[in-house]
Amino acid sequence: MVLSGWEALFFWIFAFTALIAGLLTVLARNAVHSALFLISSLVSVAALFILLGAEFIAGVQILVYVGGVMVLFLFVIMLVNVSAEERGSELIFNSRAQVTVTLLFSALLAFGFVFAINHGVQSLYKRDSALIAQVAEQRQKQQQNLQVGATGTTRLTKDTERIGSSLYRYASLPFEIASLLLLVAIIGSVMLARTLKQEAAADDVDTQLLESKPEG
Amino acid sequence: MGNFLTPVFAVMLQAADGSRLAEMKEGIAHPDLSKFLVIGALLFIIGVAGVLTRRNIIVIFMSIELIMNAANLNFIAFSRYLQDTGNLNAVAGQVFTVFIIVVAAAEAAIGLGIVIALYRNKETIWIDEIDLLKW
Numbered sequence: 550m551v552l553s554g555w556e557a558l559f560f561w562i563f564a565f566t567a568l569i570a571g572l573l574t575v576l577a578r579n580a581v582h583s584a585l586f587l588i589s590s591l592v593s594v595a596a597l598f599i600l601l602g603a604e605f606i607a608g609v610q611i612l613v614y615v616g617g618v619m620v621l622f623l624f625v626i627m628l629v630n631v632s633a634e635e636r637g638s639e640l641i642f643n644s645r646a647q648v649t650v651t652l653l654f655s656a657l658l659a660f661g662f663v664f665a666i667n668h669g670v671q672s673l674y675k676r677d678s679a680l681i682a683q684v685a686e687q688r689q690k691q692q693q694n695l696q697v698g699a700t701g702t703t704r705l706t707k708d709t710e711r712i713g714s715s716l717y718r719y720a721s722l723p724f725e726i727a728s729l730l731l732l733v734a735i736i737g738s739v740m741l742a743r744t745l746k747q748e749a750a751a752d753d754v755d756t757q758l759l760e761s762k763p764e765g
Numbered sequence: 766m767g768n769f770l771t772p773v774f775a776v777m778l779q780a781a782d783g784s785r786l787a788e789m790k791e792g793i794a795h796p797d798l799s800k801f802l803v804i805g806a807l808l809f810i811i812g813v814a815g816v817l818t819r820r821n822i823i824v825i826f827m828s829i830e831l832i833m834n835a836a837n838l839n840f841i842a843f844s845r846y847l848q849d850t851g852n853l854n855a856v857a858g859q860v861f862t863v864f865i866i867v868v869a870a871a872e873a874a875i876g877l878g879i880v881i882a883l884y885r886n887k888e889t890i891w892i893d894e895i896d897l898l899k900w
Contacts, residue, residue, distance in 0.1 A: 550796050550797060550845055550849055551796060551797060552797045552800070560797075560800065564800070564804045567804065567808060568804065568807055568808065568811070571808050571811045571812070571831050572811055574811075574815065574824075574827055574828070574831060575811055575812075575814060575815035575818070575819065575824070575828060575831075577824075580821055580823050580824055583823075583824050583827055584827065587827045587830060587831065590808075590831065590834070591830075591834060594808075594834055594837070594838055597801065597804070597838060598837075598838075598841050601801065601841050601842060601844075601845040602845055602848070603841045603844065603845070603859050603862075605859070606837075606841060606859050606862050606863070609863065609866060610837075610866065613866055613870060614830075614834075614866055614869070614870070617870060618830065618869065618870050618873045621873060621874065621877060622823065622826070622827065622873065622877065625823065625877045625880060625881060626823055628881060628884075629823065629880060629881065629884045629890055630821075630823065630890060640820060641819065641820055641821065641824075642818050642819065642820065643817075643818055643819070643820055643893070647817070647818065648818050651814050651817040651818050652814070654813075654817075655810050655811075655813065655814045658810050658813070659806070659807065659810050662803070662806035662807075662809075662810070663803055663806065666799055666802045666803055666806060667799055667803075670798050670799040670802065673798070673846075677850045680850040680851050681796065681849060681850055683851075684848075684849055684850060684851055684853070685849075687853060688848070688849065688853060691853060708856070708859070711854055711856045712856050712859050712860060712863070715856050715857075715860050716860060716863070720860050723864060727864055727867045727868075730867065730868065730871050731867065731870075731871055733871070734870075734871035734872075734874045734875055735874070737874075737875050737878065738874040738875050738877070738878035739878075740878075741875065741878030741879055741881070741882050742878045742881045742882060744885070
């Protein structure tokens with residue numbers, strides 16, 4: 550897809566927002582600020598998904614990732630972090646040596662990635678240039694054949710329909726395994742976050758029996 | 766400190782992306798795949814730096830979410846590239862992204878459960894204070 554005009558402007562706006570919000574997530578002192586910056590980053594990346602034509606995934610990202618996972622993070626921060634704030638100015642980064650090595654490593658990775666991506670994408674374009682020219686008109690026709698939306702400004706894409714049919718036909722086994730994974734996660738997180746009293750009440754045993762005694 | 770690196774990389778992106786020259790030579794409009802991939806790579810690197818440098822265990826978890834989000838962006842960019850080069854109905858990247866989001870949610874739930882259990886026992890969230898197994 551070629552970004553031109555408004556699309557290019559939106560791309561740069563959302564890309565910069567995602568990067569800067571990601572950076573501030575890592576640099577913020579307060580954990581709640583970190584969480585809010587991460588939410589901004591996730592929403593910007595969802596906007597980038599819409600630019601790439603993946604509207605369903607953008608919706609899933611905002612509903613599940615931002616609306617579920619990040620809210621869970623905020624709950625746990627409230628449970629756990631509040632007393633840490635009251636200790637005054639705690640160090641937020643590890644030792645100086647560790648931070649320096651990490652920055653060096655990140656710089657090397659960054660240069661490596663950017664070079665490798667540009668180089669690799671050039672070879673991809675060389676290999677596929679004929680196909681790209683061919684498909685461009687087909688894609689244009691396909692876009693024109695879509696139904697116009699209710700407001701008359703956009704078209705109703707078939708992205709969700711394609712993902713749904715793919716999930717239920719070709720990827721149905723991973724789909725079922727994913728649901729099993731979610732079941733395990735639910736049971737696991739309930740078990741992990743129980744207090745001693747709740748565990749004792751569940752099995753109807755004495756709390757003394759459940760307390761771990763250090764050996765020696 | 767890190768704030769000036771981002772515009773530098775953006776400029777590098779534009780300059781090193783020689784695809785504009787190729788476009789002008791051949792008259793084809795190449796898809797802007799490399800831009801999305803570079804943004805994904807930079808988000809990934811920011812996440813890795815966060816995991817390696819922060820002391821607060823919850824911020825480490827949030828950096829891991831950044832890493833997975835960067836991988837999602839990568840997948841979706843390639844899914845769009847597949848659609849642009851032949852298979853108009855290719856949604857393989859997007860289906861995989863759904864699974865990554867599912868795994869990220871499950872992992873966040875369990876990880877935060879562990880954090881709560883840890884906090885109940887040790888009253889701390891700083892990872893360098895959790896060193897019982899250190900030799």
